Amino acid sequence: MYSRSDKIVLVRRVFDRMGIRNLYAWTAMINGYVQNGDSSEAFVHFQDMQFKGGITPNRLSVISVLPGCSSFAGLMGGKQIHGYVIRNQLNSDSSMMSGYGLHGKGHDAVVLYDKMLQLGIKPGMVTVVGVLSACNRSGLVMKGLEIYHSAINDYGIEPSTEICACVVDLLGQSGLLHRALDLLKQCL
Template identity: 50%
Template sequence: MGRDGVLPDDYTMATIFKLSGELKDLASGKLIHGKGIRIGFVSDVVVANSLMAMYCRYVHMGSSLIDMYCRSKKVVIGRRVFDQMENRNVYVWTAMINGYVQNGAPEDALVLLREMQMKDGIRPNKVSLVSVLPACGLLAGLIGGKQVHGFSIKMELNGDVSLCNALIDMYSKCGSLDYARRAFETGSYFKDAVTWSSMISAYGLHGKGEEAVITYYQMLQHGFKPDMITVVGVLSACSKSGLVDEGISIYKSLMTEYEIKPTVEICACVVDMLSRSGQLDQALEFIKEMPLDPGPSVWGSLLTASVMHGNSRTRDLAYRHLLELEPENPSNYISLSNTYASDRRWDVVTEVRTMMKERGLRKVPGCSWITISGKTHSFSVADKAHPSSSLIYEMLDDLVSIMTDGCGDIDILT
């Protein structure tokens, strides 16, 4: 196009931004971004204080820019684009909401959904609701999820398959398998392969392996072929429920009946299934015969089960491979240190800690949430920022004391 002397218009640029986001190619996105100013794409270039502000004059380009930066893990820049846009439609708001969800900021996504309606008076559409439901799942916010569900019913969107799929996933992650099942069993929409896979994964998440297997075979009877997501879901369910024979049977049928080639994710499920059941040698043999190189998820599955079953031979082997594959992952070193500390191998613990220090590795503290009376409270390790932190730690001390003393009959709430 450039060789022929044809200049791109705003729609061409928007498409390129979208592709840059999908490919997570931020460098190319910025290159094209700069190209626009060099060819005089906007007439008042001198007045514009940044490239983003310039392109944000075009709503569809602004949403594409937000999507590109958020997909490239540059959500702060994406928000800057969002804030500089004067005329924001539902697609722009949805792009920013989706960006927050993709980058692990579910609270910001829910706040933005409320602002979207209260500030600009814009009603969310189907895509907005589908984008925000994972935020409810991440926060285990059942009340918020129900509100989104109720809003979709008012908008007569509850028959949309993509929305119903998102509802199944949200309800299962919020701990309500019953609501997930209701969303699945409603007869107001056509179930696609994602619908079946979502319900299979929901059963697996709640330890209902038999129901997951039954749903898997029902899916096949309805003429749907399994894909990688379906297979990982049903094999994970079999693993958590100890259904080894059923899981192995499903795995073998992939190549013979559906011509599905094993992936690292699928193989990790098989290793997890075998090793959880105590068949560590069989799991190790499976790893050796894998048609592709075992990744961290494979060795991680073997490691977890080896620790659980007290097999130091396979445990040390798994650790060795994990450190080779992920030398910069602090979680591996922390796990290794804790394992040897429980064995009182203090010399090894010191060695591991020294390795971490030399490599400059430090584990980012984890964070958890709980929703009480509609308000979400977040906590990280050793966090004392909560206004009721003193009471929380007092309660934790009481619980630890009760568990240590074995006095489970004491009423700690009195």
């Protein structure tokens, strides 16, 4: 509640006074710092949750810290998060892209998606839906279409209902109704 009102100092005060901090308290604190543009502190808390608190992050914790990776300062933290996801066999596809998709940060999602591809990580259906959703919310029509065609043609991903819905919405939102209708017919 406080972090949405830009009162991160109050959030931190409440957090510091908690006797026992569970996964949800840590995740809320991390999310509060990210929402208020302090990715460095979010990463510190992500690490403290594990090492000082003895709490194992879940997918929601990872999703909460990922938007902080959009700044240059967050790049190292993003690499650490990616390493954590790989080491702990979390579904990196859904965790990473869903985080950006939920926050509507299309440029950040595209950068992360491209990094994934450069690392040789094959995208899955959930990843493609997440990045297409973020492209849609950010008006990145051409990039979204490029990702869609690459996913289908280069990575052999089936155009699921969810993927088709994202692309139809992307085309419709940008006024390309004829193309949206054509794609809709292909998907049915």
